[in-house]
Amino acid sequence: RGRGAVVSRRRRAADARVRARHEIIHRRRRRRAAANGGGTGRRLLVWVPVLVAALGLLTLGAAAAAAWGVYQSFADDLVEPDAIVDTQRALGTSKVFDAGGPDGGRLLFEFADPLSGLRNPVRIEDVSVHLINATVATEDASFFENRGINTRGLSRAAWENLGLGTGDFFGGSGGSSITQQLVKNVLIPPEERSGRTIERAQGKLKESILAVELTEQYSKLQILEWYLNTIFYGNLSYGIGAASERYFGKPASDLDLHEAALLAGLPQAPALLDPFVYPEAAKARQRIVLDLMARNGYITPAEAEAAARRPLNFASRAFNIEAPHFVTYVAEEVRRLCERGRIPLPDTVTGCDDLLIEGGLRITTTLDMHLQEQAEAIVRADIATFEEQTGAHNAALVALDPATGHILAMVGSRDFFREDIDGQVNLATSRNSPGSSIKPITYAAAFVLDPAEWNPGTIIWDVPLEFHELTGETFSPENFDGVFRGPVTVRSALANSINIPAFRVADRIGTGALLDFAHQLGITTMADVANYGPSLTLGGGDVTLLDMAYAYSVFANNGVMRGQRTSLGLPPGYRRLDPIAIARISDSRGRTLYEVGDSQSMQVMPSPQAFQITSILSDNQARRILYGLESNLVLDRPAAAKTGTAGEPGRNDVRRDFWTVGYTPSLVTAVWVGNADNTPMTGGSSSRTAGLIWHDFMLAAHAGMPPEEFAVPEGLTTSQVFTPRLRVLPARDRSDASPQNPCGSTSLELFVADGGVPARGNEVCTRAEIDVRTLDLALPGTDEEWRREGFYLIPTLLPAETRVGGRTDPEIIDWLQDNRVRFVGDDSLERRQGNPVALEEPRDGAELGQERVTVSGQADSAELEHWRLEFAPGTDPSDDDFVVIAEGERPVRDRIARWDTRDLEPGEYVLRLVLEDDFLGTREVSVEVTILDESEPEEEVADAGDDAPGPDPSDDAGEDDGATDRADGDDG
16 A cells, blocks of 8 residues: 555645646746737737638638627627536436436436536546547647647648538538547537538537637646536546546556547447447557657657556446436436427427436326335346256346326346447347237237137137248248147137237238237337238237336226327337336426326227136136246236247247236236346246246236236126137047047137127038938938937138138148048048947848847947947837946947847747947947747646656756846847
8 A cells, every 4th residue: 555655745746836837838938929919909800710720611801800709799708617516406317216206206317417527527637638638639639738729630631621621611620639629519509510501610619719718718738627527428427536537446546548548439439339239449548648658758659558458447337327228218218208398498408309318307106116126136036047958148127007197117138238248239129029929919919800700719720831922932830839720719829829829910900900900009110011920929020028018008097198208209000109217307496397287098909808818818727728827927916927938930940039917907027038138048948938037027026916807898798608628639549549529628608798799600600411321411311310400510601701702711621631520511431330239130020039139239429428229028118128238448340249038928029229429429229129029838747756857957958048138239
């Protein structure tokens, strides 16, 4: 510490000697100038050629005559730079607060003030001499000798600006001295600074005149001090004191040569030379400054080379700001509101771009800081759990209150200050592909356009599809797992995010209608419908996370959008409200300049259809195929959610975006996971990444709150519909699999009451009569014996989009046959089975003895459940009279069983074979037979006594003993 203090004292002494030398030189030159006439005359001599050059369109004589009058007019406007501070202090910079506001709320950010260096100046004696020398050598090498104007640079600029060198009047370069730059930054109005216009020409002239006056009235060191305290060094740093602390974490007095050279080079282009973002460009600029210092004698070439080799140890990029991406969004919203005249400009503020810097605003936002902190912590913690496995390094989150449209939390990236993940990019407002998370909007559009045709129970065919693009190319959408599931309900298709049904719906309703609906619902991107097709519903267009959260808030509100009048200048047909980020704006004295008041409401879609979407997205049973029953979409309360995954078109192995958007009645949250530079991820899924963040945040946000059910609106009714529950059969199992019944199960589904329940169920199973022998529709001449009425899948009655040229899509028939699904009109050979039940022996009218009779025939059908062989006495017995001979559950052919008639009374009997089939129902066939009395007449036998013969021991009296063959018909 002692050695450091000595070095510091020596450095300050050396700096003081340099400053003293500069001031002595300056005073000598002023005395010489005064002895030669000085004053106004000298200033006029300096200014006559300058004015002549600047007023190039005038004749030389007229310019000379007018010069003094113009000069005096502008010179009277000179104000000491320090006086600017006094006029600005009444307003000052703006502050942004959370929902608590200035009185008790959290300060999120105070915007940087261009005059903050003048408010808290670093005195010239407290600035490193290296920084002074580097600045003079780079910006104005003749600073200590010139009279406020760099005449060499001004001459070059005049030549160019008069068009003599470029052919473009006022289109040349600048030639400003340090003094001129100070005047321009502090004393010249903004409208006279920018644009190649007459106003700018006037500003340039005024700038030069005031620079001369400033030089006459103040010392060079005072001017340099003002300059160093007002120049912008980038990264919110106005003035050398702020810049030194910002970049190197030290006061300006302690800057070393290599550090001073870097800072002196930044004002030329602070954004493009930002060493945090463009280190190579900043390093190259540093070398230029060092070379200029050597050329002007401030350092030797060897010292320049040594300084260029020294490493730059920067301080942390972090600065004091809460919810940084939200603050950025608020700043943009303030500018938009100002431009539309909804925030009045204070008299001292020149334009909307300067309002935050100069307006002294106190901005109360809608941010819930407690939720914001939870969101930030959960995003960081959850990414850490899957980052290594997925290659996903960034995430964003937006949370809205659907009841008001207020933005409660906005996390634009994992870490605002991390350069390696482009942390300052606001991924909450950036455009990314939403993947399947946009499918609810597709189905909602269909529900609204035709509620009778499109509803949660509508059947859509998930079979291979070829879509012909306008370019002539063919596109075949695929499902996430490559599996085709045949007939699926909209509920199942949306809940399990099946791609092909969604593509079919988008194609049916039309891309234009889909985009119109999406824009009304809150999406502000995808303006040109010509650029999109049905793949839009699979993520074929870009949206913002904030827009998606806002669109889903309409579902949460049963079709109502809540917010404020839009400030985005959207085209007609787009949403008319925006989510709310700013609740109130007041000036520094507390006077209200803007207040949003109560949220505005608009019914942007019918309530019944909005609730149909909520019903699907909250149905955990319906989504079990994809997610299981214990996914991250399940909370401790009713919640609706949808995931989305986007990547390379046609490649399921390339994934760039993971989404989860969902809501409860009181909170909407949207989450994106990926990489800001669009680098593909190496693994993972949306439910295990974005879904994890969504789940954890929603649980935290609702902690301590009682569960709330979604409100069911009026205008809905329920009806039973067929719900196919069909297995997709692997190729190896198809030949042995039992046929599947698509009409075997139903469920209760929601319909729009005034839209009507579809007349034909849900277009998968239709009431009809079939011929059980052919499994085709019964013809007018079909005997009643072979007719059966019921609900059957009839491909010819399928929705129109599945037909090709008036025929049923062959892909549907192939899928049904491949997966052994029964349907009317199936022409595959294995389904044409003739009569499934028959008795061949004994024939009708046969006469049987009292013996063991062999019964032959068949009981065999595709969907056999049970068969039984039975008999009853008489010719017209009731069902209760029958006695079972044999029964089973496996098909039988030829010999069915043996019927023992030895103990039956002679007479007439009915023999019946009954078959029960899951598809055909109960089928039976019977014959009438007569059992004859075959007993011999009783003989008179003499009393033989002991000679009477006994029973023959070889006679197997126990054989059968009247038993019947039962149970499973194995004898057949």
